[in-house]
Amino acid sequence: xxxxxxxxxxxxxxxxxxxxxxxxxxxxxxxxxxxxxxxxxxxxxxxxxxxxxxxxxxxxxxxxxxxxxxxxxxxxxxxxxxxxxxxxxxxxxxxxxxxxxxxxxxxxxxxxxxxxxxxxxxxxxxxxxxxxxxxxxxxxxxxxxxxxxxxxxxxxxxxxxxxxxxxxxxxxxxxxxxxxxxxxxxxxxxxxxxxxxxxxxxxxxxxxxxxxxxxxxxxxxxxxxxxxxxxxxxxxxxxxxxxxxxxxxxxxxxxxxxxxxxxxxxxxxxxxxxxxxxxxxxxxxxxxxxxxxxxxxxxxxxxxxxxxxxxxxxxxxxxxxxxxxxxxxxxxxxxxxxxxxxxxxxxxxxxxxxxxxxxx
Amino acid sequence: xxxxxxxxxxxxxxxxxxxxxxxxxxxxxxxxxxxxxxxxxxxxxxxxxxxxxxxxxxxxxxxxxxxxxxxxxxxxxxxxxxxxxxxxxxxxxxxxxxxxxxxxxxxxxxxxxxxxxxxxxxxxxxxxxxxxxxxxxxxxxxxxxxxxxxxxxxxxxxxxxxxxxxxxxxxxxxxxxxxxxxxxxxxxxxxxxxxxxxxxxxxxxxxxxxxxxxxxxxxxxxxxxxxxxxxxxxxxxxxxxxxxxxxxxxxxxxxxxxxxxxxxxxxxxxxxxxxxxxxxxxxxxxxxxxxxxxxxxxxxxxxxxxxxxxxxxxxxxxxxxxxxxxxxxxxxxx
Numbered sequence: 001x002x003x004x005x006x007x008x009x010x011x012x013x014x015x016x017x018x019x020x021x022x023x024x025x026x027x028x029x030x031x032x033x034x035x036x037x038x039x040x041x042x043x044x045x046x047x048x049x050x051x052x053x054x055x056x057x058x059x060x061x062x063x064x065x066x067x068x069x070x071x072x073x074x075x076x077x078x079x080x081x082x083x084x085x086x087x088x089x090x091x092x093x094x095x096x097x098x099x100x101x102x103x104x105x106x107x108x109x110x111x112x113x114x115x116x117x118x119x120x121x122x123x124x125x126x127x128x129x130x131x132x133x134x135x136x137x138x139x140x141x142x143x144x145x146x147x148x149x150x151x152x153x154x155x156x157x158x159x160x161x162x163x164x165x166x167x168x169x170x171x172x173x174x175x176x177x178x179x180x181x182x183x184x185x186x187x188x189x190x191x192x193x194x195x196x197x198x199x200x201x202x203x204x205x206x207x208x209x210x211x212x213x214x215x216x217x218x219x220x221x222x223x224x225x226x227x228x229x230x231x232x233x234x235x236x237x238x239x240x241x242x243x244x245x246x247x248x249x250x251x252x253x254x255x256x257x258x259x260x261x262x263x264x265x266x267x268x269x270x271x272x273x274x275x276x277x278x279x280x281x282x283x284x285x286x287x288x289x290x291x292x293x294x295x296x297x298x299x300x301x302x303x304x305x306x307x308x309x310x311x312x313x314x315x316x317x318x319x320x321x322x323x324x325x326x327x328x329x330x331x332x333x334x335x336x337x338x339x340x341x342x343x344x345x346x347x348x349x350x351x352x353x354x355x356x357x358x359x360x
Numbered sequence: 361x362x363x364x365x366x367x368x369x370x371x372x373x374x375x376x377x378x379x380x381x382x383x384x385x386x387x388x389x390x391x392x393x394x395x396x397x398x399x400x401x402x403x404x405x406x407x408x409x410x411x412x413x414x415x416x417x418x419x420x421x422x423x424x425x426x427x428x429x430x431x432x433x434x435x436x437x438x439x440x441x442x443x444x445x446x447x448x449x450x451x452x453x454x455x456x457x458x459x460x461x462x463x464x465x466x467x468x469x470x471x472x473x474x475x476x477x478x479x480x481x482x483x484x485x486x487x488x489x490x491x492x493x494x495x496x497x498x499x500x501x502x503x504x505x506x507x508x509x510x511x512x513x514x515x516x517x518x519x520x521x522x523x524x525x526x527x528x529x530x531x532x533x534x535x536x537x538x539x540x541x542x543x544x545x546x547x548x549x550x551x552x553x554x555x556x557x558x559x560x561x562x563x564x565x566x567x568x569x570x571x572x573x574x575x576x577x578x579x580x581x582x583x584x585x586x587x588x589x590x591x592x593x594x595x596x597x598x599x600x601x602x603x604x605x606x607x608x609x610x611x612x613x614x615x616x617x618x619x620x621x622x623x624x625x626x627x628x629x630x631x632x633x634x635x636x637x638x639x640x641x642x643x644x645x646x647x648x649x650x651x652x653x654x655x656x657x658x659x660x661x662x663x664x665x666x667x668x669x670x671x672x673x674x675x676x677x678x679x680x681x682x683x684x685x686x687x688x689x690x691x692x693x694x
Contacts, residue, residue, distance in 0.1 A: 093493070142678070149635045151439070151495070152681050155622060159674030166667035284499060297493045332510045339503030346492045346500070 031352040034294030038309040045313065049320045060323040065194045070319035072186070072198045072267065075205045076103075078311035079260040080286035081293065082212050083253035085307045087150070088290055090249035091229035091299030098139060098154040099257045100283045101161030103276025106132040106261035108165045111174030111271020114182065121182060129258045135161060136254020140247030158283070165273045175270035185266040200263055208259060213304040215252075225249060230300030288338055289314055292345040314338065385632035385684060389647040396654055404661045412657065414540050418529075420653035421542035422447075422601035426620070427627045427645040428546070428553045429594030434628055435557070436587060437570040437637025438487070438494040440594050443624060444617035445505035446479045450602035452509055455518040455612040458525070465524040465603075472599035479505060480595025484588030494591075502621075513614050521609035529607025542604040546646070549597065553642045566590065570637025626673050627652055630680045651676065 030037050046067075053062035060066065080099050087096040106128050113124035135157070142153035185203070188196035216222040224245045227235040236242045257276070265271045276282045293310035295302035317337055322330045400407040426443055433440050453475055454468045461467075479501075486497045527534050528542045536544060557563035568576040569583055577583045606612065625635075631648030633640025655676075656669045 095495070146682065147685050148678075148681055151635050152629055152677060155625060155629075156674040156677035156681075159622075159626075159670040159677070163667040163670035163674070167665060167671075170665070171667070284502070287496075287499060288503075291496060297496055328510075328515070332507050335503045335510075336507035339500045339505075339507065342503070343486065343497065343500035346496050347486075347490045350490045350492055 028356060031348065032356055034306040035303065035309060037348075038293070038306060038313055042309065042313050042316065045316060045320060049324075052324070058323045059326065062320060062323060065196070066319065066323070067316060068191075068195050068197045069188070070315060071201050073318070074311060074315040075198070075200055075263050076260045076267075076282065077285060077289065077315060078205055078308055079208060079256045079263070080282055081289035081307050081311045082208065082304065083256035083260075084283075084286045084290040085293065085295050085302050085304070086212075086216075086225070086249040086252045086256075088287075088295045088297060089225055089229045089299055089302045090246045091232055092143070092150065092246070093297070094143070094150045094229075094246075094249065094299060095287065095297075096139065096154045096250065096253045097151065097283045098135075098158035098161055099253060099260075099286055100276035100281035101158035101165065102132055102135045102254055102257035103261045103264060103282055104165035104273060105135065105161040105168070106258045107265050107271045107275040108168040108174065108273055110262055110265050111179055112168065114265075115174040115176045115179045115271070118178065125262060128262060129255060132254045132258025132261065133251050134254070136251040136257070137247065139254070140250030143250060144243045144247035158277075162277050165275075165277075168273060171273055173270045173272045179265065179271060180269040182262075182266040183269040186263065200266070204259060204263055208256065209304060209308050212256075216302075216304055221245070221248070226300055228300075285314070285338060288342040291349075292341060294349075296349070297346075314341070317341070385680065385687075386641070386644050386647055388683070389631065389644065389651060393647065393651055393654060396651075396658060400654075400658050400661065404658075407658065407661045410538060412661070414535060414538070416653045416657045417543045417650075418540040418604075419656075420649045421540065421546045422604050423620075423623055423627050423652070424543070424546040424646050424649040425549060425597050425601040425604065426594065426624045427631075427649050428549050428642045429590070429597035430624045430628050431631075431633050431640050431642045431645045432553065432557065432566055432590045433494070433594050434625075434633045434635055435566045435570045435637060435640050436590055437573075437635075438587065438590065439625070439635065440483060440498050440591060441495060441621040441625075442479070442483060442498040442502040442505055443594065443598050444620035445502045445509060446476060446595060446598045447602045447605065447617035447620055448509035448614075449479065449505055449512065450475050450599045451606055451612050451616050452512045452518055454525075454602060454606050455521045455609075456512070458606070458609065459518065459521050465527075468525065468606075469600075469603060472603050473596050474599075476595035476597070476599030476602075477592050478595070479598075480592035481588065483595070484591035487591065488584045488587055510614060517614055518612040519610070521606060521612060523607075523609040525603050525606050526608045528604050529609075534607075542607070545600070545604070549600070550642045550646055557642065562586075567638055570639075623652065626677055630673075630676050632680065632684060634684070648680075 030040065049058070049062045052058055080103070083099055084096060087094045109131055110124055110128040113119045113127060114121055117124075119127075139150075139154050139157055142148040142157070143150045186198050186200050189199050189202070190196045216225065224235070224240045225248075227238060227240050228242050228245045232242045232246070235245075260282075261275060264275045268275075272278075289310045290302070290307055291297060292314070293302070293307035295307065318334050321333045321337060324330070325333055397408075406412060426447075430440065430443070450472050454472050457463065457468055457471055458465075483494075483498055483501055486492070486501070487494045490497065523529065528540075528545060534541045557566060565576065565581045565586055568579065568581060569586055573583050605616070627648035628640065628645045629635065629648070630651060631640070631644030631646070633645060652669075652673055655672045656666075659666060659669045659672070
């Protein structure tokens with residue numbers, strides 16, 4: 001939302017009420033800069049639930065130890081939210097409903113290579129990531145080169161990937177000692193006291209976030225993606241490779257889904273055919289988080305920092321809800337919270353756009 | 361903006377731009393359906409039995425009914441992915457009403473329609489007021505509505521629902537002239553909607569909004585009111601479809617309707633409706649739903665794993681939209 005990562009010539013001039021007073025400057029910053037808003041929300045969440053925890057109103061203590069353990073579920077969510085970010089930013093109502101299907105199929109491929117095929121894990125990782133990129137390329141080709149609406153192309157491919165994953169081992173998961181050994185990837189690293197952070201937060205998630213940030217904010221490709229997402233006709237006249245750039249956003253989403261698949265296999269010590277499609281699937285929460293992170297559904301706007309913070313907010317919010325309610329109420333309230341947060345975020349976006357005259 | 365009167369008195373559009381009753385894609389779909397049917401009749405001896413055909417037609421009915429509404433929504437360049445959660449709410453409300461009171465089916469119908477229209481109004485208002493892409497709004501309400509449904513369910517599924525709605529259910533008795541009553545209901549709704557969208561100004565306005573909402577507004581169409589009305593329509597149709605789904609009663613599980621939106625969208629898209637708006641017919645949607653239902657049944661009768669159905673549906677979507685894209689390109693070249 002801020003202009004720092006957007007080339008100035010792509011960002012429409014900000015016009016709106018002149019912001020003299022300190023209060024209105026703060027308000028404007030909170031409404032227009034998503035990272036600020038999310039940071040405030042995270043702090044508010046932490047303060048509120050720490051207070052509840054201190055008053056002994058929760059089922060379990062809400063402390064640093066609990067928060068660091070709950071980062072386990074941050075990793076796949078954040079990876080797929082970054083995947084959605086690239087795709088949505090690429091414009092032409094970009095969206096990727098197939099991330100769940102890609103995660104399932106890539107997980108089954110990884111499990112098959114490591115388990116029955118006895119391949120070295122490193123080779124299996126490389127092959128899985130390449131395969132996931134090819135799945136993304138299928139989406140990208142359909143959308144960018146053949147002109148399919150992204151919603152339809154990825155709906156169809158999610159059916160295809162999801163059912164191929166189910167058929168891969170006749171609905172059964174792959175699980176043996178070699179696959180179980182990958183669980184070491186997600187072991188917890190004790191930092192201090194009883195605070196243990198899952199290792200793949202450092203070995204997988206942070207590098208991915210860093211690379212995504214470098215690619216989006218610092219590389220030619222990132223600038224090209226912003227340009228294509230904002231206005232592809234203008235980008236074409238500015239000699240940008242529109243089709244290749246847009247397709248590559250889907251390939252990046254495939255790659256990130258592949259990483260999420262490997263993490264999923266390691267975390268559960270087995271390759272499940274419904275890894276990414278169980279329940280409501282992984283696509284929906286990922287889209288929600290990307291939008292919450294300030295990615296504009298019309299394309300061309302989005303930041304890695306916003307998406308990562310939004311993933312953190314949702315992860316901790318879910319963790320807080322889980323210890324606030326008994327039994328099956330927790331997951332239910334998580335659904336409600338996800339829906340309300342998404343609606344709140346987009347309505348806020350829409351309001352801020354109108355108030356400050358930003359491009360939608 | 362003095363065009364409200366025009367809205368109130370819909371009249372047939374001039375004969376200028378009449379489209380053929382059956383378009384290319386629909387003819388292709390009919391051909392594919394016939395071919396699949398003949399192949400199945402030859403290669404299995406269980407598919408072409410009246411009992412099986414009736415089962416297929418009954419399972420297609422709810423998707424076709426909701427598809428009628430989804431077609432209207434998609435023609436306005438919108439989408440409603442919350443239909444599965446809406447159906448869960450309508451089904452649990454209707455199920456509990458039938459089980460815990462002895463009011464019978466008519467109050468259940470009224471309640472289902474009212475519940476559906478309330479959910480639809482919420483979607484429509486959020487979309488119009490927020491000026492946000494319908495997909496994002498309905499993604500949000502999908503989660504919220506699912507929460508509401510689970511809350512109404514309470515701790516467990518609803519069991520022991522009586523068969524007050526059995527006449528549109530899936531049993532052998534609920535059949536007229538060999539066709540399940542549920543599908544007859546779907547076809548009746550389809551004919552009404554088909555006539556509205558094809559013959560009446562109000563229906564043509566939907567296409568105008570999908571083609572270019574700005575231009576539609578300038579010609580005096582009440583775009584916002586029209587948009588809210590299509591989301592109310594799909595809500596009402598979800599209510600009716602949930603009556604069919606409750607049907608003969610029995611058990612209503614907490615996970616009803618999960619993934620329904622994708623099936624309905626698939627039926628619409630295979631039937632030739634464009635997600636970009638401005639094109640699509642309810643007749644095509646019915647054919648799309650029939651094709652998906654037939655393939656699903658075929659996979660079962662051929663003894664193949666059920667998951668192959670989704671593979672075929674995915675490929676059908678790509679082929680159907682691909683053909684449509686080619687035709688569109690040819691049209692714009694002229």
